[in-house]
Amino acid sequence: MDSKLLEILVCPLCKGPLLFQKNSQELICKADRLAFPIRDGIPVMLESDARPLADDENVSQA
Amino acid sequence: MDKQTHFGFQTVEESQKARKVAEVFHSVAQKYDVMNDVMSAGIHRVWKKFTLETSGVRRGQRVLDIAGGTGDLSRGWRERVGAEGEVWLTDINSSMLTVGRDRLLDEGYALPVALCDAEKLPFPDHYFDCVSVAFGLRNMTHKEVALAEMLRVLKPGGKVLVLEFSKVWKPLTPFYDLYSFKALPLMGKWITDDPESYRYLAESIRMHPDQATLKAMMEEVGFVRVDYHNLSAGVVALHKGYKL
Numbered sequence: 001m002d003s004k005l006l007e008i009l010v011c012p013l014c015k016g017p018l019l020f021q022k023n024s025q026e027l028i029c030k031a032d033r034l035a036f037p038i039r040d041g042i043p044v045m046l047e048s049d050a051r052p053l054a055d056d057e058n059v060s061q062a
Numbered sequence: 063m064d065k066q067t068h069f070g071f072q073t074v075e076e077s078q079k080a081r082k083v084a085e086v087f088h089s090v091a092q093k094y095d096v097m098n099d100v101m102s103a104g105i106h107r108v109w110k111k112f113t114l115e116t117s118g119v120r121r122g123q124r125v126l127d128i129a130g131g132t133g134d135l136s137r138g139w140r141e142r143v144g145a146e147g148e149v150w151l152t153d154i155n156s157s158m159l160t161v162g163r164d165r166l167l168d169e170g171y172a173l174p175v176a177l178c179d180a181e182k183l184p185f186p187d188h189y190f191d192c193v194s195v196a197f198g199l200r201n202m203t204h205k206e207v208a209l210a211e212m213l214r215v216l217k218p219g220g221k222v223l224v225l226e227f228s229k230v231w232k233p234l235t236p237f238y239d240l241y242s243f244k245a246l247p248l249m250g251k252w253i254t255d256d257p258e259s260y261r262y263l264a265e266s267i268r269m270h271p272d273q274a275t276l277k278a279m280m281e282e283v284g285f286v287r288v289d290y291h292n293l294s295a296g297v298v299a300l301h302k303g304y305k306l
Binding site (some may be wrong): 001002005008009010011012013015036039040041042043044045046047049 | 148154156159160163174175176177178179182183184185186187189
């Protein structure tokens with residue numbers, strides 16, 4: 001999916017912006033410290049499927 | 063203890079409903095379109111066509127298709143808004159969404175897709191001109207929460223379209239019941255070897271709010287100028303509402 005379109009998505013919980021991490025294919029909410037996976041080209045925007053960020057995990061600006 | 067809700071005629075804990083609905087759609091995804099044609103004798107196509115043609119959706123607009131599943135409405139939206147518009151195909155069920163995404167790709171439409179829960183939409187406020195949900199609201203655990211989310215992502219003046227099974231005209235009820243509770247599970251058994259999923263379908267339709275109740279629910283959430291149109295004697299109703 002076009003990364004411009006990915007930029008439209010917001011965090012389903014706080015509705016804040018997400019950072020697209022190309023390498024890990026994740027969309028990250030820094031406020032909720034959650035990483036939403038992109039699986040088979042489909043962003044999975046469910047809290048139940050999101051990966052909680054580790055306490056010391058740094059999120060680089062894309 | 064968890065609050066209770068209905069799953070067809072069964073009472074289940076609220077936290078279980080989404081999982082049970084997911085099982086139904088993982089099970090039927092591959093044969094969903096065939097079953098729709100068989101069960102409705104192809105009439106579901108007419109219902110969807112009516113939804114598209116009375117939508118007023120125009121070239122260049124943004125449309126969100128919730129519970130878009132195998133993509134019937136999304137295709138129609140894409141044809142209406144053109145390449146300069148934007149149509150998001152979304153569903154909470156990965157099996158349904160994958161079938162829909164791949165089918166539209168085969169037809170030459172690469173639409174943006176997202177797996178999401180209609181009660182927690184991953185879209186910004188005031189973004190869409192139209193939000194549609196066809197045969198999806200019935201399966202949602204907290205319908206008012208989902209409707210409020212649809213309202214949030216709509217632009218002022220934007221509209222929601224809810225196509226859903228509804229309450230059939232009273233004189234037809236005995237025939238409709240016979241069809242739903244005897245014929246449907248049989249067809250489900252022959253075609254998909256999954257009569258339980260189609261029993262859920264028939265039961266969930268009976269538990270869904272009728273035309274007036276859904277209209278009131280939409281008004282309660284904040285939609286204005288809410289109205290509905292019965293199709294096939296109320297087997298299905300199309301509700302429309304606007305954001306101020």
